[in-house]
Amino acid sequence: MTSGPTPRAVGPTAEAPPGTVRMPEVKQERVDALRRMKRLAVGLLLFAAAVYVLCRVVGDGEGAWGYVQATAEASMVGGLADWFAVTALFRHPLRLPIPHTAIIPNKKDQIGEGLATFVREYFLTTEVLGERVVAARVPERVGEWLADPVHAQRLSEELSSAISGMANVMRDEQIRTSVAAFADKRLRQLDIAPLLARLVDAVCDAGQHQAALSTFLRGARKFLDSNRSEFRQRVAMESPEWVPDWLDERVFNKGFSLLQSFLTDVIDDDTHGLRKGFDTQLRELAEQLRTDPTRIAKVEAARDQLLDHPRIHEYLNDLWDSMKTLLLNETGDPDSDLRRSAESLTVRAGEVLRDDPQVRDRVNDALRRLSGHVATHYADDLTDVISSTIARWDTEETSRRLELQVGRDLQFIRINGTVVGALAGLAIYTLTQLF
Incomplete structure (x- = not known):
């Protein structure tokens, strides 16, 4: 005598009740x-x-x-x-x-509910999950995997492929508009006056303003030398007719030489009074950018006027295209700085997870809190998967x-x-x- 029909190798019955789940075939x-x-x-x-x-x-x-x-x-x-x-x-x-x-x-449904209750009471608890998290050595094992340069390279390749794929499927027109609007909004909200003040202070502290002044003065001296005849002609045109030419020539030569000599003195003397005055004016400008409401308002008005310029609008609209092109080029090139930096950071992160006990303890503590949160708030939802699935079989x-x-x-x-x-x-x- 047998114990009933032998189970078939194929899956469910042909006439399954509505809402039931068909189970996979068995070997x-x-x-x-x-x-x-x-x-x-x-x-x-x-x-x-x-x-x-x-x-x-x-x-x-x-x-x-x-x-x-x-x-x-x-x-x-x-x-x-x-x-x-x-x-x-x-x-x-x-x-x-x-x-x-x-x-x-x-008793199929009751068995499913009993199994779900058993799992919830004896497996999905804060204590059990916390112990399993620690025993799993997740930070150390993840760190060992990431610290391997081969794995870091593979992860970098996968992330690059994912980024490239996302960038290619995005709707450029919508993103272009969103990026331009976001950049315009952030620039208009930017406190540019204090930023310019800090920039001026940094330039002055580094002495770059004096180097820029020297460059400007040398350029001016060269410009004067290159256009001496033009200036002489202009002086002749402005001079009264009753003044003899020889006098115009003498006056011009004397004035031109004095101007050139003055420029040379300023260029060669780092302690020249003009340089000190230039430094003082820049320092005062930086202070005004921080404290003077009128100066700050003028800078902000200039900022808004600049952002309203059509060329700036065009640049902001093309910002996403430039970013996308740069991103695709960097992610697609195995030797790019972005890919190499990603691999280096991945290896470094793996080494820290693997070798630093304090970091491992913090990660384990975070995982324990996460598992405890899941057990406390979502255990019923997780075990309902068991009971509801069995009920639908x-x-x-x-x-x-x-x-x-x-x-x-x-x-x-x-x-x-x-x-x-x-x-x-x-x-x-x-x-x-x-x-």
Whole structure:
């Protein structure tokens, strides 16, 4: 006698109730293994029945035949009882609606809820998850993986591919408008006067303003030399007609030489009064940019006027295109500074996670808090996945799948029942004969 139809190797029944979830197909090897165990259990039961029939036909129930018959009788009882028990888990034995049979099909939803409750109470707790987080050595293992240059390079390649893919699928027109609007808004909100004041202070502290002044003065001197004839002609045009040419020439030469000499003195003398005055004026300008409301308002008005210029609007609108082109070029080139920096930072981060115990402790503490938060606030949602999924499974298919998972081991119960029943029957008959 078998324990019902052997589960098929294919998936669910054709007529599944609405809303049920179809389960994946099982391997044929598991089906064949269950069939072999069922044949063995049935074979032992049939062997006991054959022995019993032989004893009834050939023997007279006396002597050795009595022992054999009692053994066969008890073996059949044990085998049949365990067949009934195993079959009752998955279906009604002989299709008879006997109470408390077909337990798994009838209690499928309750089993799912019980399993979900068990997982929630004994697995998804703050203590258990915290212990598992520490035992998993997540920071150290992640650090070891990241510290390997090969892994860092692979991660950099994957991130580059992801960035390139995202950049290519984005809608450029919308992003271009958003980036331009964001940049314009941030620039208008920028306190540019204090920023310019700090810039002027930095230039003065570094002495770059004096170097710029020297460059300007040298350029001016060169410009005067290159255009001496033009200036001489201009002086002649502005001079009264009654002034002789020789006098104009003498006055011009004298003035021009004095101007050139003055420029040379300023260029060569780092302590010249003009330089000191220039330094003082810049320092005063920086202070006004910090404290003078009128000066600050003028700078902000100039900023807004500059941002309203069409060329600036055009530049801001093209900002996303420039950023995208730069990003794609940098991520697509394995030898780019961006890729190399990403790999170097990845390796460094891995080394810190691997070697710094304080960092590992902080990461572990953060992971413990995260797992505790999940266990406290989302344990019910997570375990509902178990109960709701099992509830949506097809009842008959669930029973067949569970039988495939544990049925092979349950057939040993039938085999053991047949063997133990035989031994028990033999022992009982022997004691009866002795006493």
